Amino acid sequence: MQLNKTSQFRMLKKLTNILFSTRLTGTLFIVFAIAMAVGTFMDQGQSTSPTPYSRTLIYNALWFEAIMVVFIINFAGNIFRYRLLRKEKWATLTLHLSFIFILFGAFLTRYHGFEGMMSIREGATESTFLSQKTYLTTYIDGDFEINGQLQRRVHEDEVDFSPRLTNKYILKTSYDTTPITIELVDFIGGAEEDIVPTDDGEYYLKIVEAGDGAPHNHFLKLGQVSSIHNVLYALNKPTDGAINITYSETELTIQSPYEGEYMTMATRVQGRLVKDSIQPLALRSRYIIGNQAIVFPKPVVKGAFDVVKKSRLLKGDEDGIALKISANGSTKILKLLGGKGSNNPFKDIEVGGLEFNFKYGSKLLDLPFEIKLNDFIAERYPGTEKSYASFESKVTVLEAQEEDFDFHIYMNNILDHRGYKFFQASFDPDEKGTILSVNHDYWGTWFTYLGYYLLYFGLMAILLSKHARMESLRNQLDKIKKKKSKLAMLVLFLMSFNGVAQTSHGSDHENLRPSTIQLDSILKLNITPVSQADRFGHLVIQDTDGRMKPVNTYASELLRKLSKKDVYKDFDANQVFLSMQESPQLWYNVPIIFLKAKKADTIRTILGLEKTAKYAALVDFLDPKLNYKLGPYLDEAYSAQVPTAIQKIFKDTDQRVSLLFNTLDGSGLRLFPIPDDENNKWVSSNEFREGAYQLQDSLYGNFIKTGFMAYMATLQNDKVLKTDFSKSQQLLDAIKKTQIKFGGDTTISEDKIATEILYNRYDIFKKLFEYYMYAGVLMFLLLIVQIFKDRSKYINVSVKVFKYAILGLFALHTAGLIARWYISGHAPWSDAYESMIYVAWATMAFGVMLGVKSDLTFASTAFVTAMILMIAHWNWMDPSIGNLQPVLDSYWLMIHVAIIVGSYGPLTLGMILGLITLLLMILTTSKNKEKMALNIKELTIINEMALTVGLVMLTIGNFLGGMWANESWGRYWGWDPKETWALISIMIYAFVIHMRLIPGLRSRFGFSLASVLAFGSIMMTYFGVNFYLAGLHSYAKDDQEISVTYIVTSLIVITIIAVFAYRKHLKYFKK
Secondary structure (H helix, E strand, C coil), rough: HHHHHHHHHHHHHHHHHHCCCCCHHCCCCCCCHHHHHHHHHHHHCCCCCCCHHHHHHHHCHHHHHHHHHHHHHEEEEEEEEHHCCHHHHHHHHHHHHHHHHHHHHHHHHHHHHHEEEEEECCCEEEEEEEEEEEEEEEEEEEEEEEEEEEEEEEEEEEEEECCCCCCCCCCEEECCEEEEEEEEEEEEEEEEEEEEEEEEEEEEEEEEEEEEEEEEEEECCCCCCCEEEEEEEEECCCCCEEEEEEECCCCEEEEECEEEEEEECCCCCEEEEECCCEEEECCEEEEEECCCCEEEEEEEEEEEEEEEEEECCCCCCCCEEEEEEEECEEEEEEEEEEEECCCCCEEEEECCCEEEEEEEEEEEEEEEEEEEEEEEEECCCCCCCCCEEEEEEEEEEEEECCEEEEEECCCCEEEECEEEEEEEEEEEECCCEEEEEECCCHHHHHHHHHHHHHHHHHHHHHHHCCCCHHHHHHHHHHHHHHCCCCCCCCCCCCCCCCCCCCCCCCCCCCCCCCCCCHHHHHHHHHHHCCCHHHHHHEEEECCCCCCCEHHHHHHHHHHHHHHHHCECECCHHEEEHHHHCCHHHCCCCCCCCEECCCCCCCHHHHHHCCCCCCCCHHHHHHHCCCCEEHHHHHHHHHHHCCCCCCHHHHHHHHHHHHHHHHHCCCCCCCCEEECCHHHHHHCHHHHHHHHHCCCHHHHHHHHHHHHHHHHHHHHHHHEEEEEEEEHHHHHHHHHHHHHHHHHHHHHCHHHHHHHHHHHHCCCHHHHHHHHHHHHHHHHHHHHHHHHHHHCCCHHHHHHHHHHHHHHHHHHHHHHHHHHHHHHCCCCCCHHHHHHHHHHHHHHHHHHHHHHHCCCEEEEEEHHHHHHHHHHHHCCCCCCCCCCHHHCCHHHHHHHHHHHHHCCHHHHHHHHHHHHHHHHHCCCCCCCCCCHHHHHHHHHHHHHHHHHHHHHHHHHHHHHHHHHHHHHHHHHCCCCCCCHHHHHHHHHHHHHHHHHHHCCCCCCCCHHHHHHHHHHHHHHHHHHHHHHHHHCCCCCCCCCCCCCCCCCCHHHHHHHHHHHHHHHHHHHHHHH
């Protein structure tokens, strides 16, 4: 008996040693990260993520939740095993408790919280909303009674079907004593109800109406009249006032009481629908009759209704399921439409003497109060139609027992009432109704937020606490500095990095039109002098997205988008843009439209250009009959839900062509504000002449029509007569005065204009990467020489000079960010380009801080900063300043994005320090091993400090993002690939930091290699999600500029370095 107890005790102790071990902690970090990574790639190519596929197999799977349960057990056990309840361990204790609370809050959210969507029209009152989850609801009725009451069997099952899953659903139940089986036999993703031909069916004509932004079907039965939005349609039943359609075996005709037009979609042939005339009905043509747009996709069909797969060209907003119902020896098949966001009526069927009613879709949930929408307001950016600055709902909360109150719901301003949170999610196309996201997760949010706050407190304590790891690392570093009598860096770092070649582009293909040399000579003779073009560049213009900017900025962005260059030949952007307005016909022949190397070869073939041609002229895109050569390929490219690589090239090129055409047409020159316009619209002279604008000030109206043309004529005259340009300057001043007088608050101040033009002129970030590169590399070389000549005064002074030079460059970097912030009016990390220059700044900032302890760290950081800025100026990043999306217009942008993107700085620094450490190991010999060991130890300590700071910032930033998401749309975590990969990075770097606690993984070689490899998760978080995955943050999905070749090449290089470094590690450093 005693032996049995001893055996049980040993087994229990062995189990606890496993559950409470650092090995299990590290294993959980890696397994959890791999599982999440697989989940994100499962949804590659989809329109969003997560999908039912990834939710079912990963995120909602029991095995995935089991990992989190084991995490909680491991964290809790480690508190006692490693005696974290001691006073000096309070920071680490706080971290462990925080993750326990966060994971527990996640379970409460998963199983206790719920959310959904609520639509309200203006003036209406609602007290229900549709659940985010989908359900299959079953009612079974028969003649079974209890106490004289007929009984109903009700089943409501949560389901999450997907066309990519082997969907399973079987319900075995009974009604009284009758056994019943209901089984899913088919799932149809993107389904619709349509007429399927049958011999015993009835005749129908299908009508597709394109209304409210989404096409929907109507079916006109033979011999009947139907009303579609108060317009009558009749099929073989002549009716006065109706659109009469007549069907016979030989023809199909239409007679309309209204005028109309149609266009055959395949051929683009247009025709006129003459009022009260009988004419053939054109199938697969788009008819415009009154305010309706309709299509007759196919002829009259004899058949019956069925649920079928929707056309791939149409977006499928509903799915279909087929159920096999068996009862009393009878079996039937029933098909249903539904899915997320659907609230279709029940569909009934009789099987075996029982009545079944089924419904597939979201569940209608009740609120304990009512909400009335008083008004919905959508504010646009000045002069735009679909670019929204903000949208808000003015509502009244109606309570039965409490006092009613009014509230404004808008992005980042939520209604929180009685445990329910309401967020501004979207709105109806006619802007007369709102769509609110509803969330109810009081306890889940409470425990999760408690965990977040403990996490923030614990992470800051790790950095600042007296007994924390960072303090220990600082002490170790000081000891090493004392041991070092001189700097012993006998390493030759890889210097074979090439800058970006600045290639001059041109076009040398010949044809019958003027040559490039002839065109350039004409341009040179007629170009406006730089000083006068610069004055023109100080005017304010309204861009298509509503942003007010100097003409200089508009011209610079135009030239960059067209040619991927900042100048054309020797002419700056102001001169080019002004020349385009003066001589549009000339610019039709100038090769300025950029074509991607190799990728655009198909377009070169269509245009008849050489494969080496880097640029095309606008005239190249037109055939002798002035037809657009790319036209036949664009319909398919723009209609494809997931465009191919060549389709993306077609779209990209078409946008450049349209941009140049609109510029030469003068449509983009929106210099003139419309007085008292409710949307603060500015127009060009062409727009004003073609539009129906009514101005009270007729003189100003005439000035809009002729003012800019008069300026062009006067400017040309001044150039011919070689005057002082005073006359043309007077007209330019007149345009400026009208902008100030009628532009109101939309125009920008002279100080901001001057600042933005100065920012454009110096383009500091583009130049900084070269300066950082030169300074960092030269400083690094001097540090190597210093090893051999440490007493050389010249070398020591030179190192200090370069150090101060890099500090000066960092000051310029900081000033550039501040200037961009001032110009844009928002924090400069709201898009890909801005975040890259901010990452570069954060990297250099941490290099400056940690470089106090190590000059090598300082020089390496300058090099890494240069590489980041170089990447920021590759062609696929747009450096232009844009308007802020409504969801980003929040203080959370400044906090969350600044911290999480800033974390990439120290993590990048850790990667380069890890790489340098491996190279030092490779260069270690028996003669220098003591010096190398000292330097490797120093760099490893600095590396761990950098990774610790980076991990703290990454973790805080990621969970602050969760808080922002919760405050913006009611969900602090949704497994979006961006947030998921940030969490994966946290798991990976947590593993790297914990390697020193795991037996067998404590070597400096392993830590250095891990810090290099771990950076791959940051690259995936920052670039990979944007390029390869679906989700809310996939801004450049499918562009895939970073190819698999780059990734494989990088891994091969790292592997080679690691192999050689490991051999030296075994020989000189392994104890």
